[in-house]
Amino acid sequence: MARYYDVIVVGSGIAGLSFALKVAEAGRKVGIITKKNSAESNTNYAQGGIAAVTSQTDDVEMHVADTLDAGDGLCDEAAVREILRDGPASIEELVQRGVDFSQLGDGRVSLGKEGGHSKRRILHVRDVTGKAIEEALLHAIEKSETIETLEHFFAMDLITPLKVPGCDADELGSNRVLGLFALNTQEDRVETFGAGAVLLATGGIGQIYQYTTNPYIATGDGIAMAHRAGVEVQNMEFVQFHPTAFYTKDSDRFLISEAVRGEGAILRNMKGEAFMGRYDARKDLALRDIVARAIDSEMKLSGARHVWLDTRGIELEVLQDRFPNIYAYCQSRGISPDTEMIPVVPAAHYLCGGVKTNLNSETSLPGLYACGEVACTGLHGANRLASNSLLEAVVMANRGAKAVVRYLDSVHSREVDLPVWKDGDFRDSDERVVLLHNWDEVKRTMWDYVGIVRTKKRLERARTRIQTLEREINEYYWNFKVDESLLELRNMILVAATVIDCALQRQESRGLHYILDYPEKSADFGNSCAKRAFLK
Numbered sequence: 001m002a003r004y005y006d007v008i009v010v011g012s013g014i015a016g017l018s019f020a021l022k023v024a025e026a027g028r029k030v031g032i033i034t035k036k037n038s039a040e041s042n043t044n045y046a047q048g049g050i051a052a053v054t055s056q057t058d059d060v061e062m063h064v065a066d067t068l069d070a071g072d073g074l075c076d077e078a079a080v081r082e083i084l085r086d087g088p089a090s091i092e093e094l095v096q097r098g099v100d101f102s103q104l105g106d107g108r109v110s111l112g113k114e115g116g117h118s119k120r121r122i123l124h125v126r127d128v129t130g131k132a133i134e135e136a137l138l139h140a141i142e143k144s145e146t147i148e149t150l151e152h153f154f155a156m157d158l159i160t161p162l163k164v165p166g167c168d169a170d171e172l173g174s175n176r177v178l179g180l181f182a183l184n185t186q187e188d189r190v191e192t193f194g195a196g197a198v199l200l201a202t203g204g205i206g207q208i209y210q211y212t213t214n215p216y217i218a219t220g221d222g223i224a225m226a227h228r229a230g231v232e233v234q235n236m237e238f239v240q241f242h243p244t245a246f247y248t249k250d251s252d253r254f255l256i257s258e259a260v261r262g263e264g265a266i267l268r269n270m271k272g273e274a275f276m277g278r279y280d281a282r283k284d285l286a287l288r289d290i291v292a293r294a295i296d297s298e299m300k301l302s303g304a305r306h307v308w309l310d311t312r313g314i315e316l317e318v319l320q321d322r323f324p325n326i327y328a329y330c331q332s333r334g335i336s337p338d339t340e341m342i343p344v345v346p347a348a349h350y351l352c353g354g355v356k357t358n359l360n361s362e363t364s365l366p367g368l369y370a371c372g373e374v375a376c377t378g379l380h381g382a383n384r385l386a387s388n389s390l391l392e393a394v395v396m397a398n399r400g401a402k403a404v405v406r407y408l409d410s411v412h413s414r415e416v417d418l419p420v421w422k423d424g425d426f427r428d429s430d431e432r433v434v435l436l437h438n439w440d441e442v443k444r445t446m447w448d449y450v451g452i453v454r455t456k457k458r459l460e461r462a463r464t465r466i467q468t469l470e471r472e473i474n475e476y477y478w479n480f481k482v483d484e485s486l487l488e489l490r491n492m493i494l495v496a497a498t499v500i501d502c503a504l505q506r507q508e509s510r511g512l513h514y515i516l517d518y519p520e521k522s523a524d525f526g527n528s529c530a531k532r533a534f535l536k
């Protein structure tokens with residue numbers, strides 16, 4: 001028996017929760033499906049803050065100009081203008097929901113600075129902005145009577161008429177979303193969910209890389225689900241590497257916020273030289289792609305495993321009050337940021353591409369919406385301006401919620417008998433080892449061959465490896481009883497394939513995509529589109 005909701009929201013980060021609240025406030029029944037506990041999301045780890053124009057000395061047009069500059073010619077200017085214009089109102093709503101942004105001693109809001117911003121415009125809650133937002137939104141969700149949250153449910157695949165036996169698109173008026181399959185990971189069974197509309201708010205893809213700032217949930221599930229359903233996915237080559245993650249010998253990569261450089265921290269190489277002036281006039285506050293490439297180049301020149309972030313010029317009081325979380329982490333790793341430099345390296349951080357949407361968060365499949373990091377609205381173009389993602393998520397959730405309510409009012413909804421999942425029943429513990437091996441191989445392949453500086457040869461090598469893994473995983477998928485790690489690996493492989501596919505299409509260097517074979521920017525390339533038939 002399927003469970004039915006007006007709208008199913010997949011994901012409980014800022015995008016999913018904001019959308020769910022708005023749809024419920026419009027009187028609709030919402031089911032939130034989330035694969036871990038509700039708070040576990042990229043949102044929960046966001047540090048620097050949320051960018052929006054709130055000061056008298058700032059102006060939305062300046063925010064627009066900075067965003068366009070970062071996007072390197074690939075932003076949709078109309079989208080940039082609309083999303084940023086909605087920013088201040090969305091901030092006000094977050095405040096109404098209880099987000100207590102940090103203030104200066106005189107009661108004015110404290111505004112941080114990050115790379116590429118011409119003004120101080122980042123609202124923050126010390127260095128735990130994401131946690132504060134997540135808590136406020138979850139608190140509001142708890143109070144709602146029309147939202148049901150299902151934790152430990154893993155959304156697997158969308159159901160469309162094409163997947164319902166004996167039912168075709170024409171019979172229902174058009175091809176559209178009817179629901180989805182989700183694995184109840186605590187009871188180990190797949191359940192069917194029916195819905196008038198579905199929102200994908202599944203976040204990013206950082207886990208396809210060996211080193212990432214992202215938590216374990218970031219395996220690109222929503223992008224893979226959309227891609228398998230034939231929905232347009234674009235600009236996947238634009239993976240943003242954050243310049244400064246704390247270097248450890250293991251694969252942990254705790255973020256050291258760009259806001260620390262905003263307060264005066266300086267990058268230094270192994271000789272102690274402040275090197276950023278050689279790469280960009282904005283020095284340590286240059287755009288992220290420039291800083292990450294500069295660090296990569298310094299590390300290659302010296303053979304060192306990291307560079308240093310020198311925080312010794314920042315007052316201890318500022319370090320402790322503004323960055324308590326970062327300060328505590330460094331201390332736990334034996335570094336006192338007031339007297340010692342922090343070892344830092346770039347790590348995969350954010351995906352600028354994703355499921356293509358318009359300004360109503362509508363995808364190319366009727367009834368399917370996407371917002372937050374999973375979506376590609378045209379705001380970021382080839383490189384995201386720092387702290388624009390939390391803003392985009394909340395603005396687009398609000399716009400999408402209005403659109404979905406209109407859609408539900410207009411659509412001719414007919415109850416359809418949805419299919420029941422048929423599981424393979426084969427389990428072989430030896431084969432689990434192979435899965436684990438393949439998991440590592442995806443991450444290593446992407447890190448080594450599809451990283452900050454790319455070449456055609458390395459991308460082609462990555463494609464060959466990922467194609468082999470894709471064949472293997474597809475065989476597993478249809479024969480084995482599914483579990484979370486199998487589902488995640490399948491998604492990661494597909495998402496890796498789309499990144500490589502888009503990277504190979506783009507025979508130019510632009511924004512985050514830097515390829516030695518084509519070092520110049522070319523007018524011949526617009527948005528890339530992830531093709532469906534990767535496996536040949």
Ligand code: FAD
Nearest residue numbers: 011012013014015035042043048049155203372373387390
């Ligand atoms: P997420 O917050 O990642 O939420 C995704 C949700 O989907 C999670 O609940 C997850 O469990 C769920 N999910 C995923 N797959 C499935 C599935 N198959 N089934 C069910 N549920 C699923 N941006 C800024 O603007 N400012 C910052 O200061 C900032 N700092 C950052 C610091 C760090 C360390 C990181 C990692 C990112 C940071 N970012 C920042 C980026 C920003 O946090 C994210 O882009 C944003 O939070 C994404 O929100 P989201 O709602 O789209 O996705």
Ligand code: SIN
Nearest residue numbers: 047048257258386387
């Ligand atoms: C940071 O705090 O440096 C992360 C900000 C972001 O990713 O936008």
